Amino acid sequence: MSSASGGTPPAVRVRKHLMVPGQPRPQNREPMSIGGVQRWVLSTLAATTILHLAVGLIFAAAYSERLDAKIGLLVISAAFGVLAMVAALVIHRRQPLSPWLLIGLVPTAAGAWIVL
Template sequence: MDRPAAPPRRRGLLDPDDLRGSHLRSQGTQADLDRVRRWVLSVLLVSTILHLAAGTAALAAFRDDLSGLGQVVLLGLSACVGVIAVVAGRLIHERRPLSTWLVLGLVPALVGTWLTLS
């Protein structure tokens, strides 16, 4: 009498007859790990730098003791820092640093300008 064939295991479950092979098949590749590391690093770096740009723009908008020139300088600094954030994210992903995505780096400065003028 032959034993009936075992039903196929769902993906992610260990095979008790082949624990080592089952474990090795469930592991990702080095390329997958590098891709995840790259995304985590870029999200952390870009969000941190954009917070700096937003804070600089907010400082220009909400400080009453700044002159007009001081506000312009802070908003210009916010624009530069925002663009640097986008360039850093693109370099982490090994893309060309100059692209139309750089316009997104200007958003904190544009919002700060709108808040300053209103």
């Protein structure tokens, strides 16, 4: 029997995000070196540890009653956030002055919106 339109059925599109049993996905030919993995682990630990300190300063600012203390703690929090990004960049042997430093200001910006 033919289809209602009289033509051949449309071709099925292969979805690229699905696994095809006979066609494995191409893999990286060169795995990451142990030094590269260590750099990623160290930079992640350093950045998250320093950012936790920055967030702690934001909480301290939230519980402070004086406006000048709140502003001072938020400024120190911003400095620690930028320092966290500098540490990660230096560990990866990149230039410390980079647009990535703006990521360090995100927790302080969110905290300032909540605190002030």
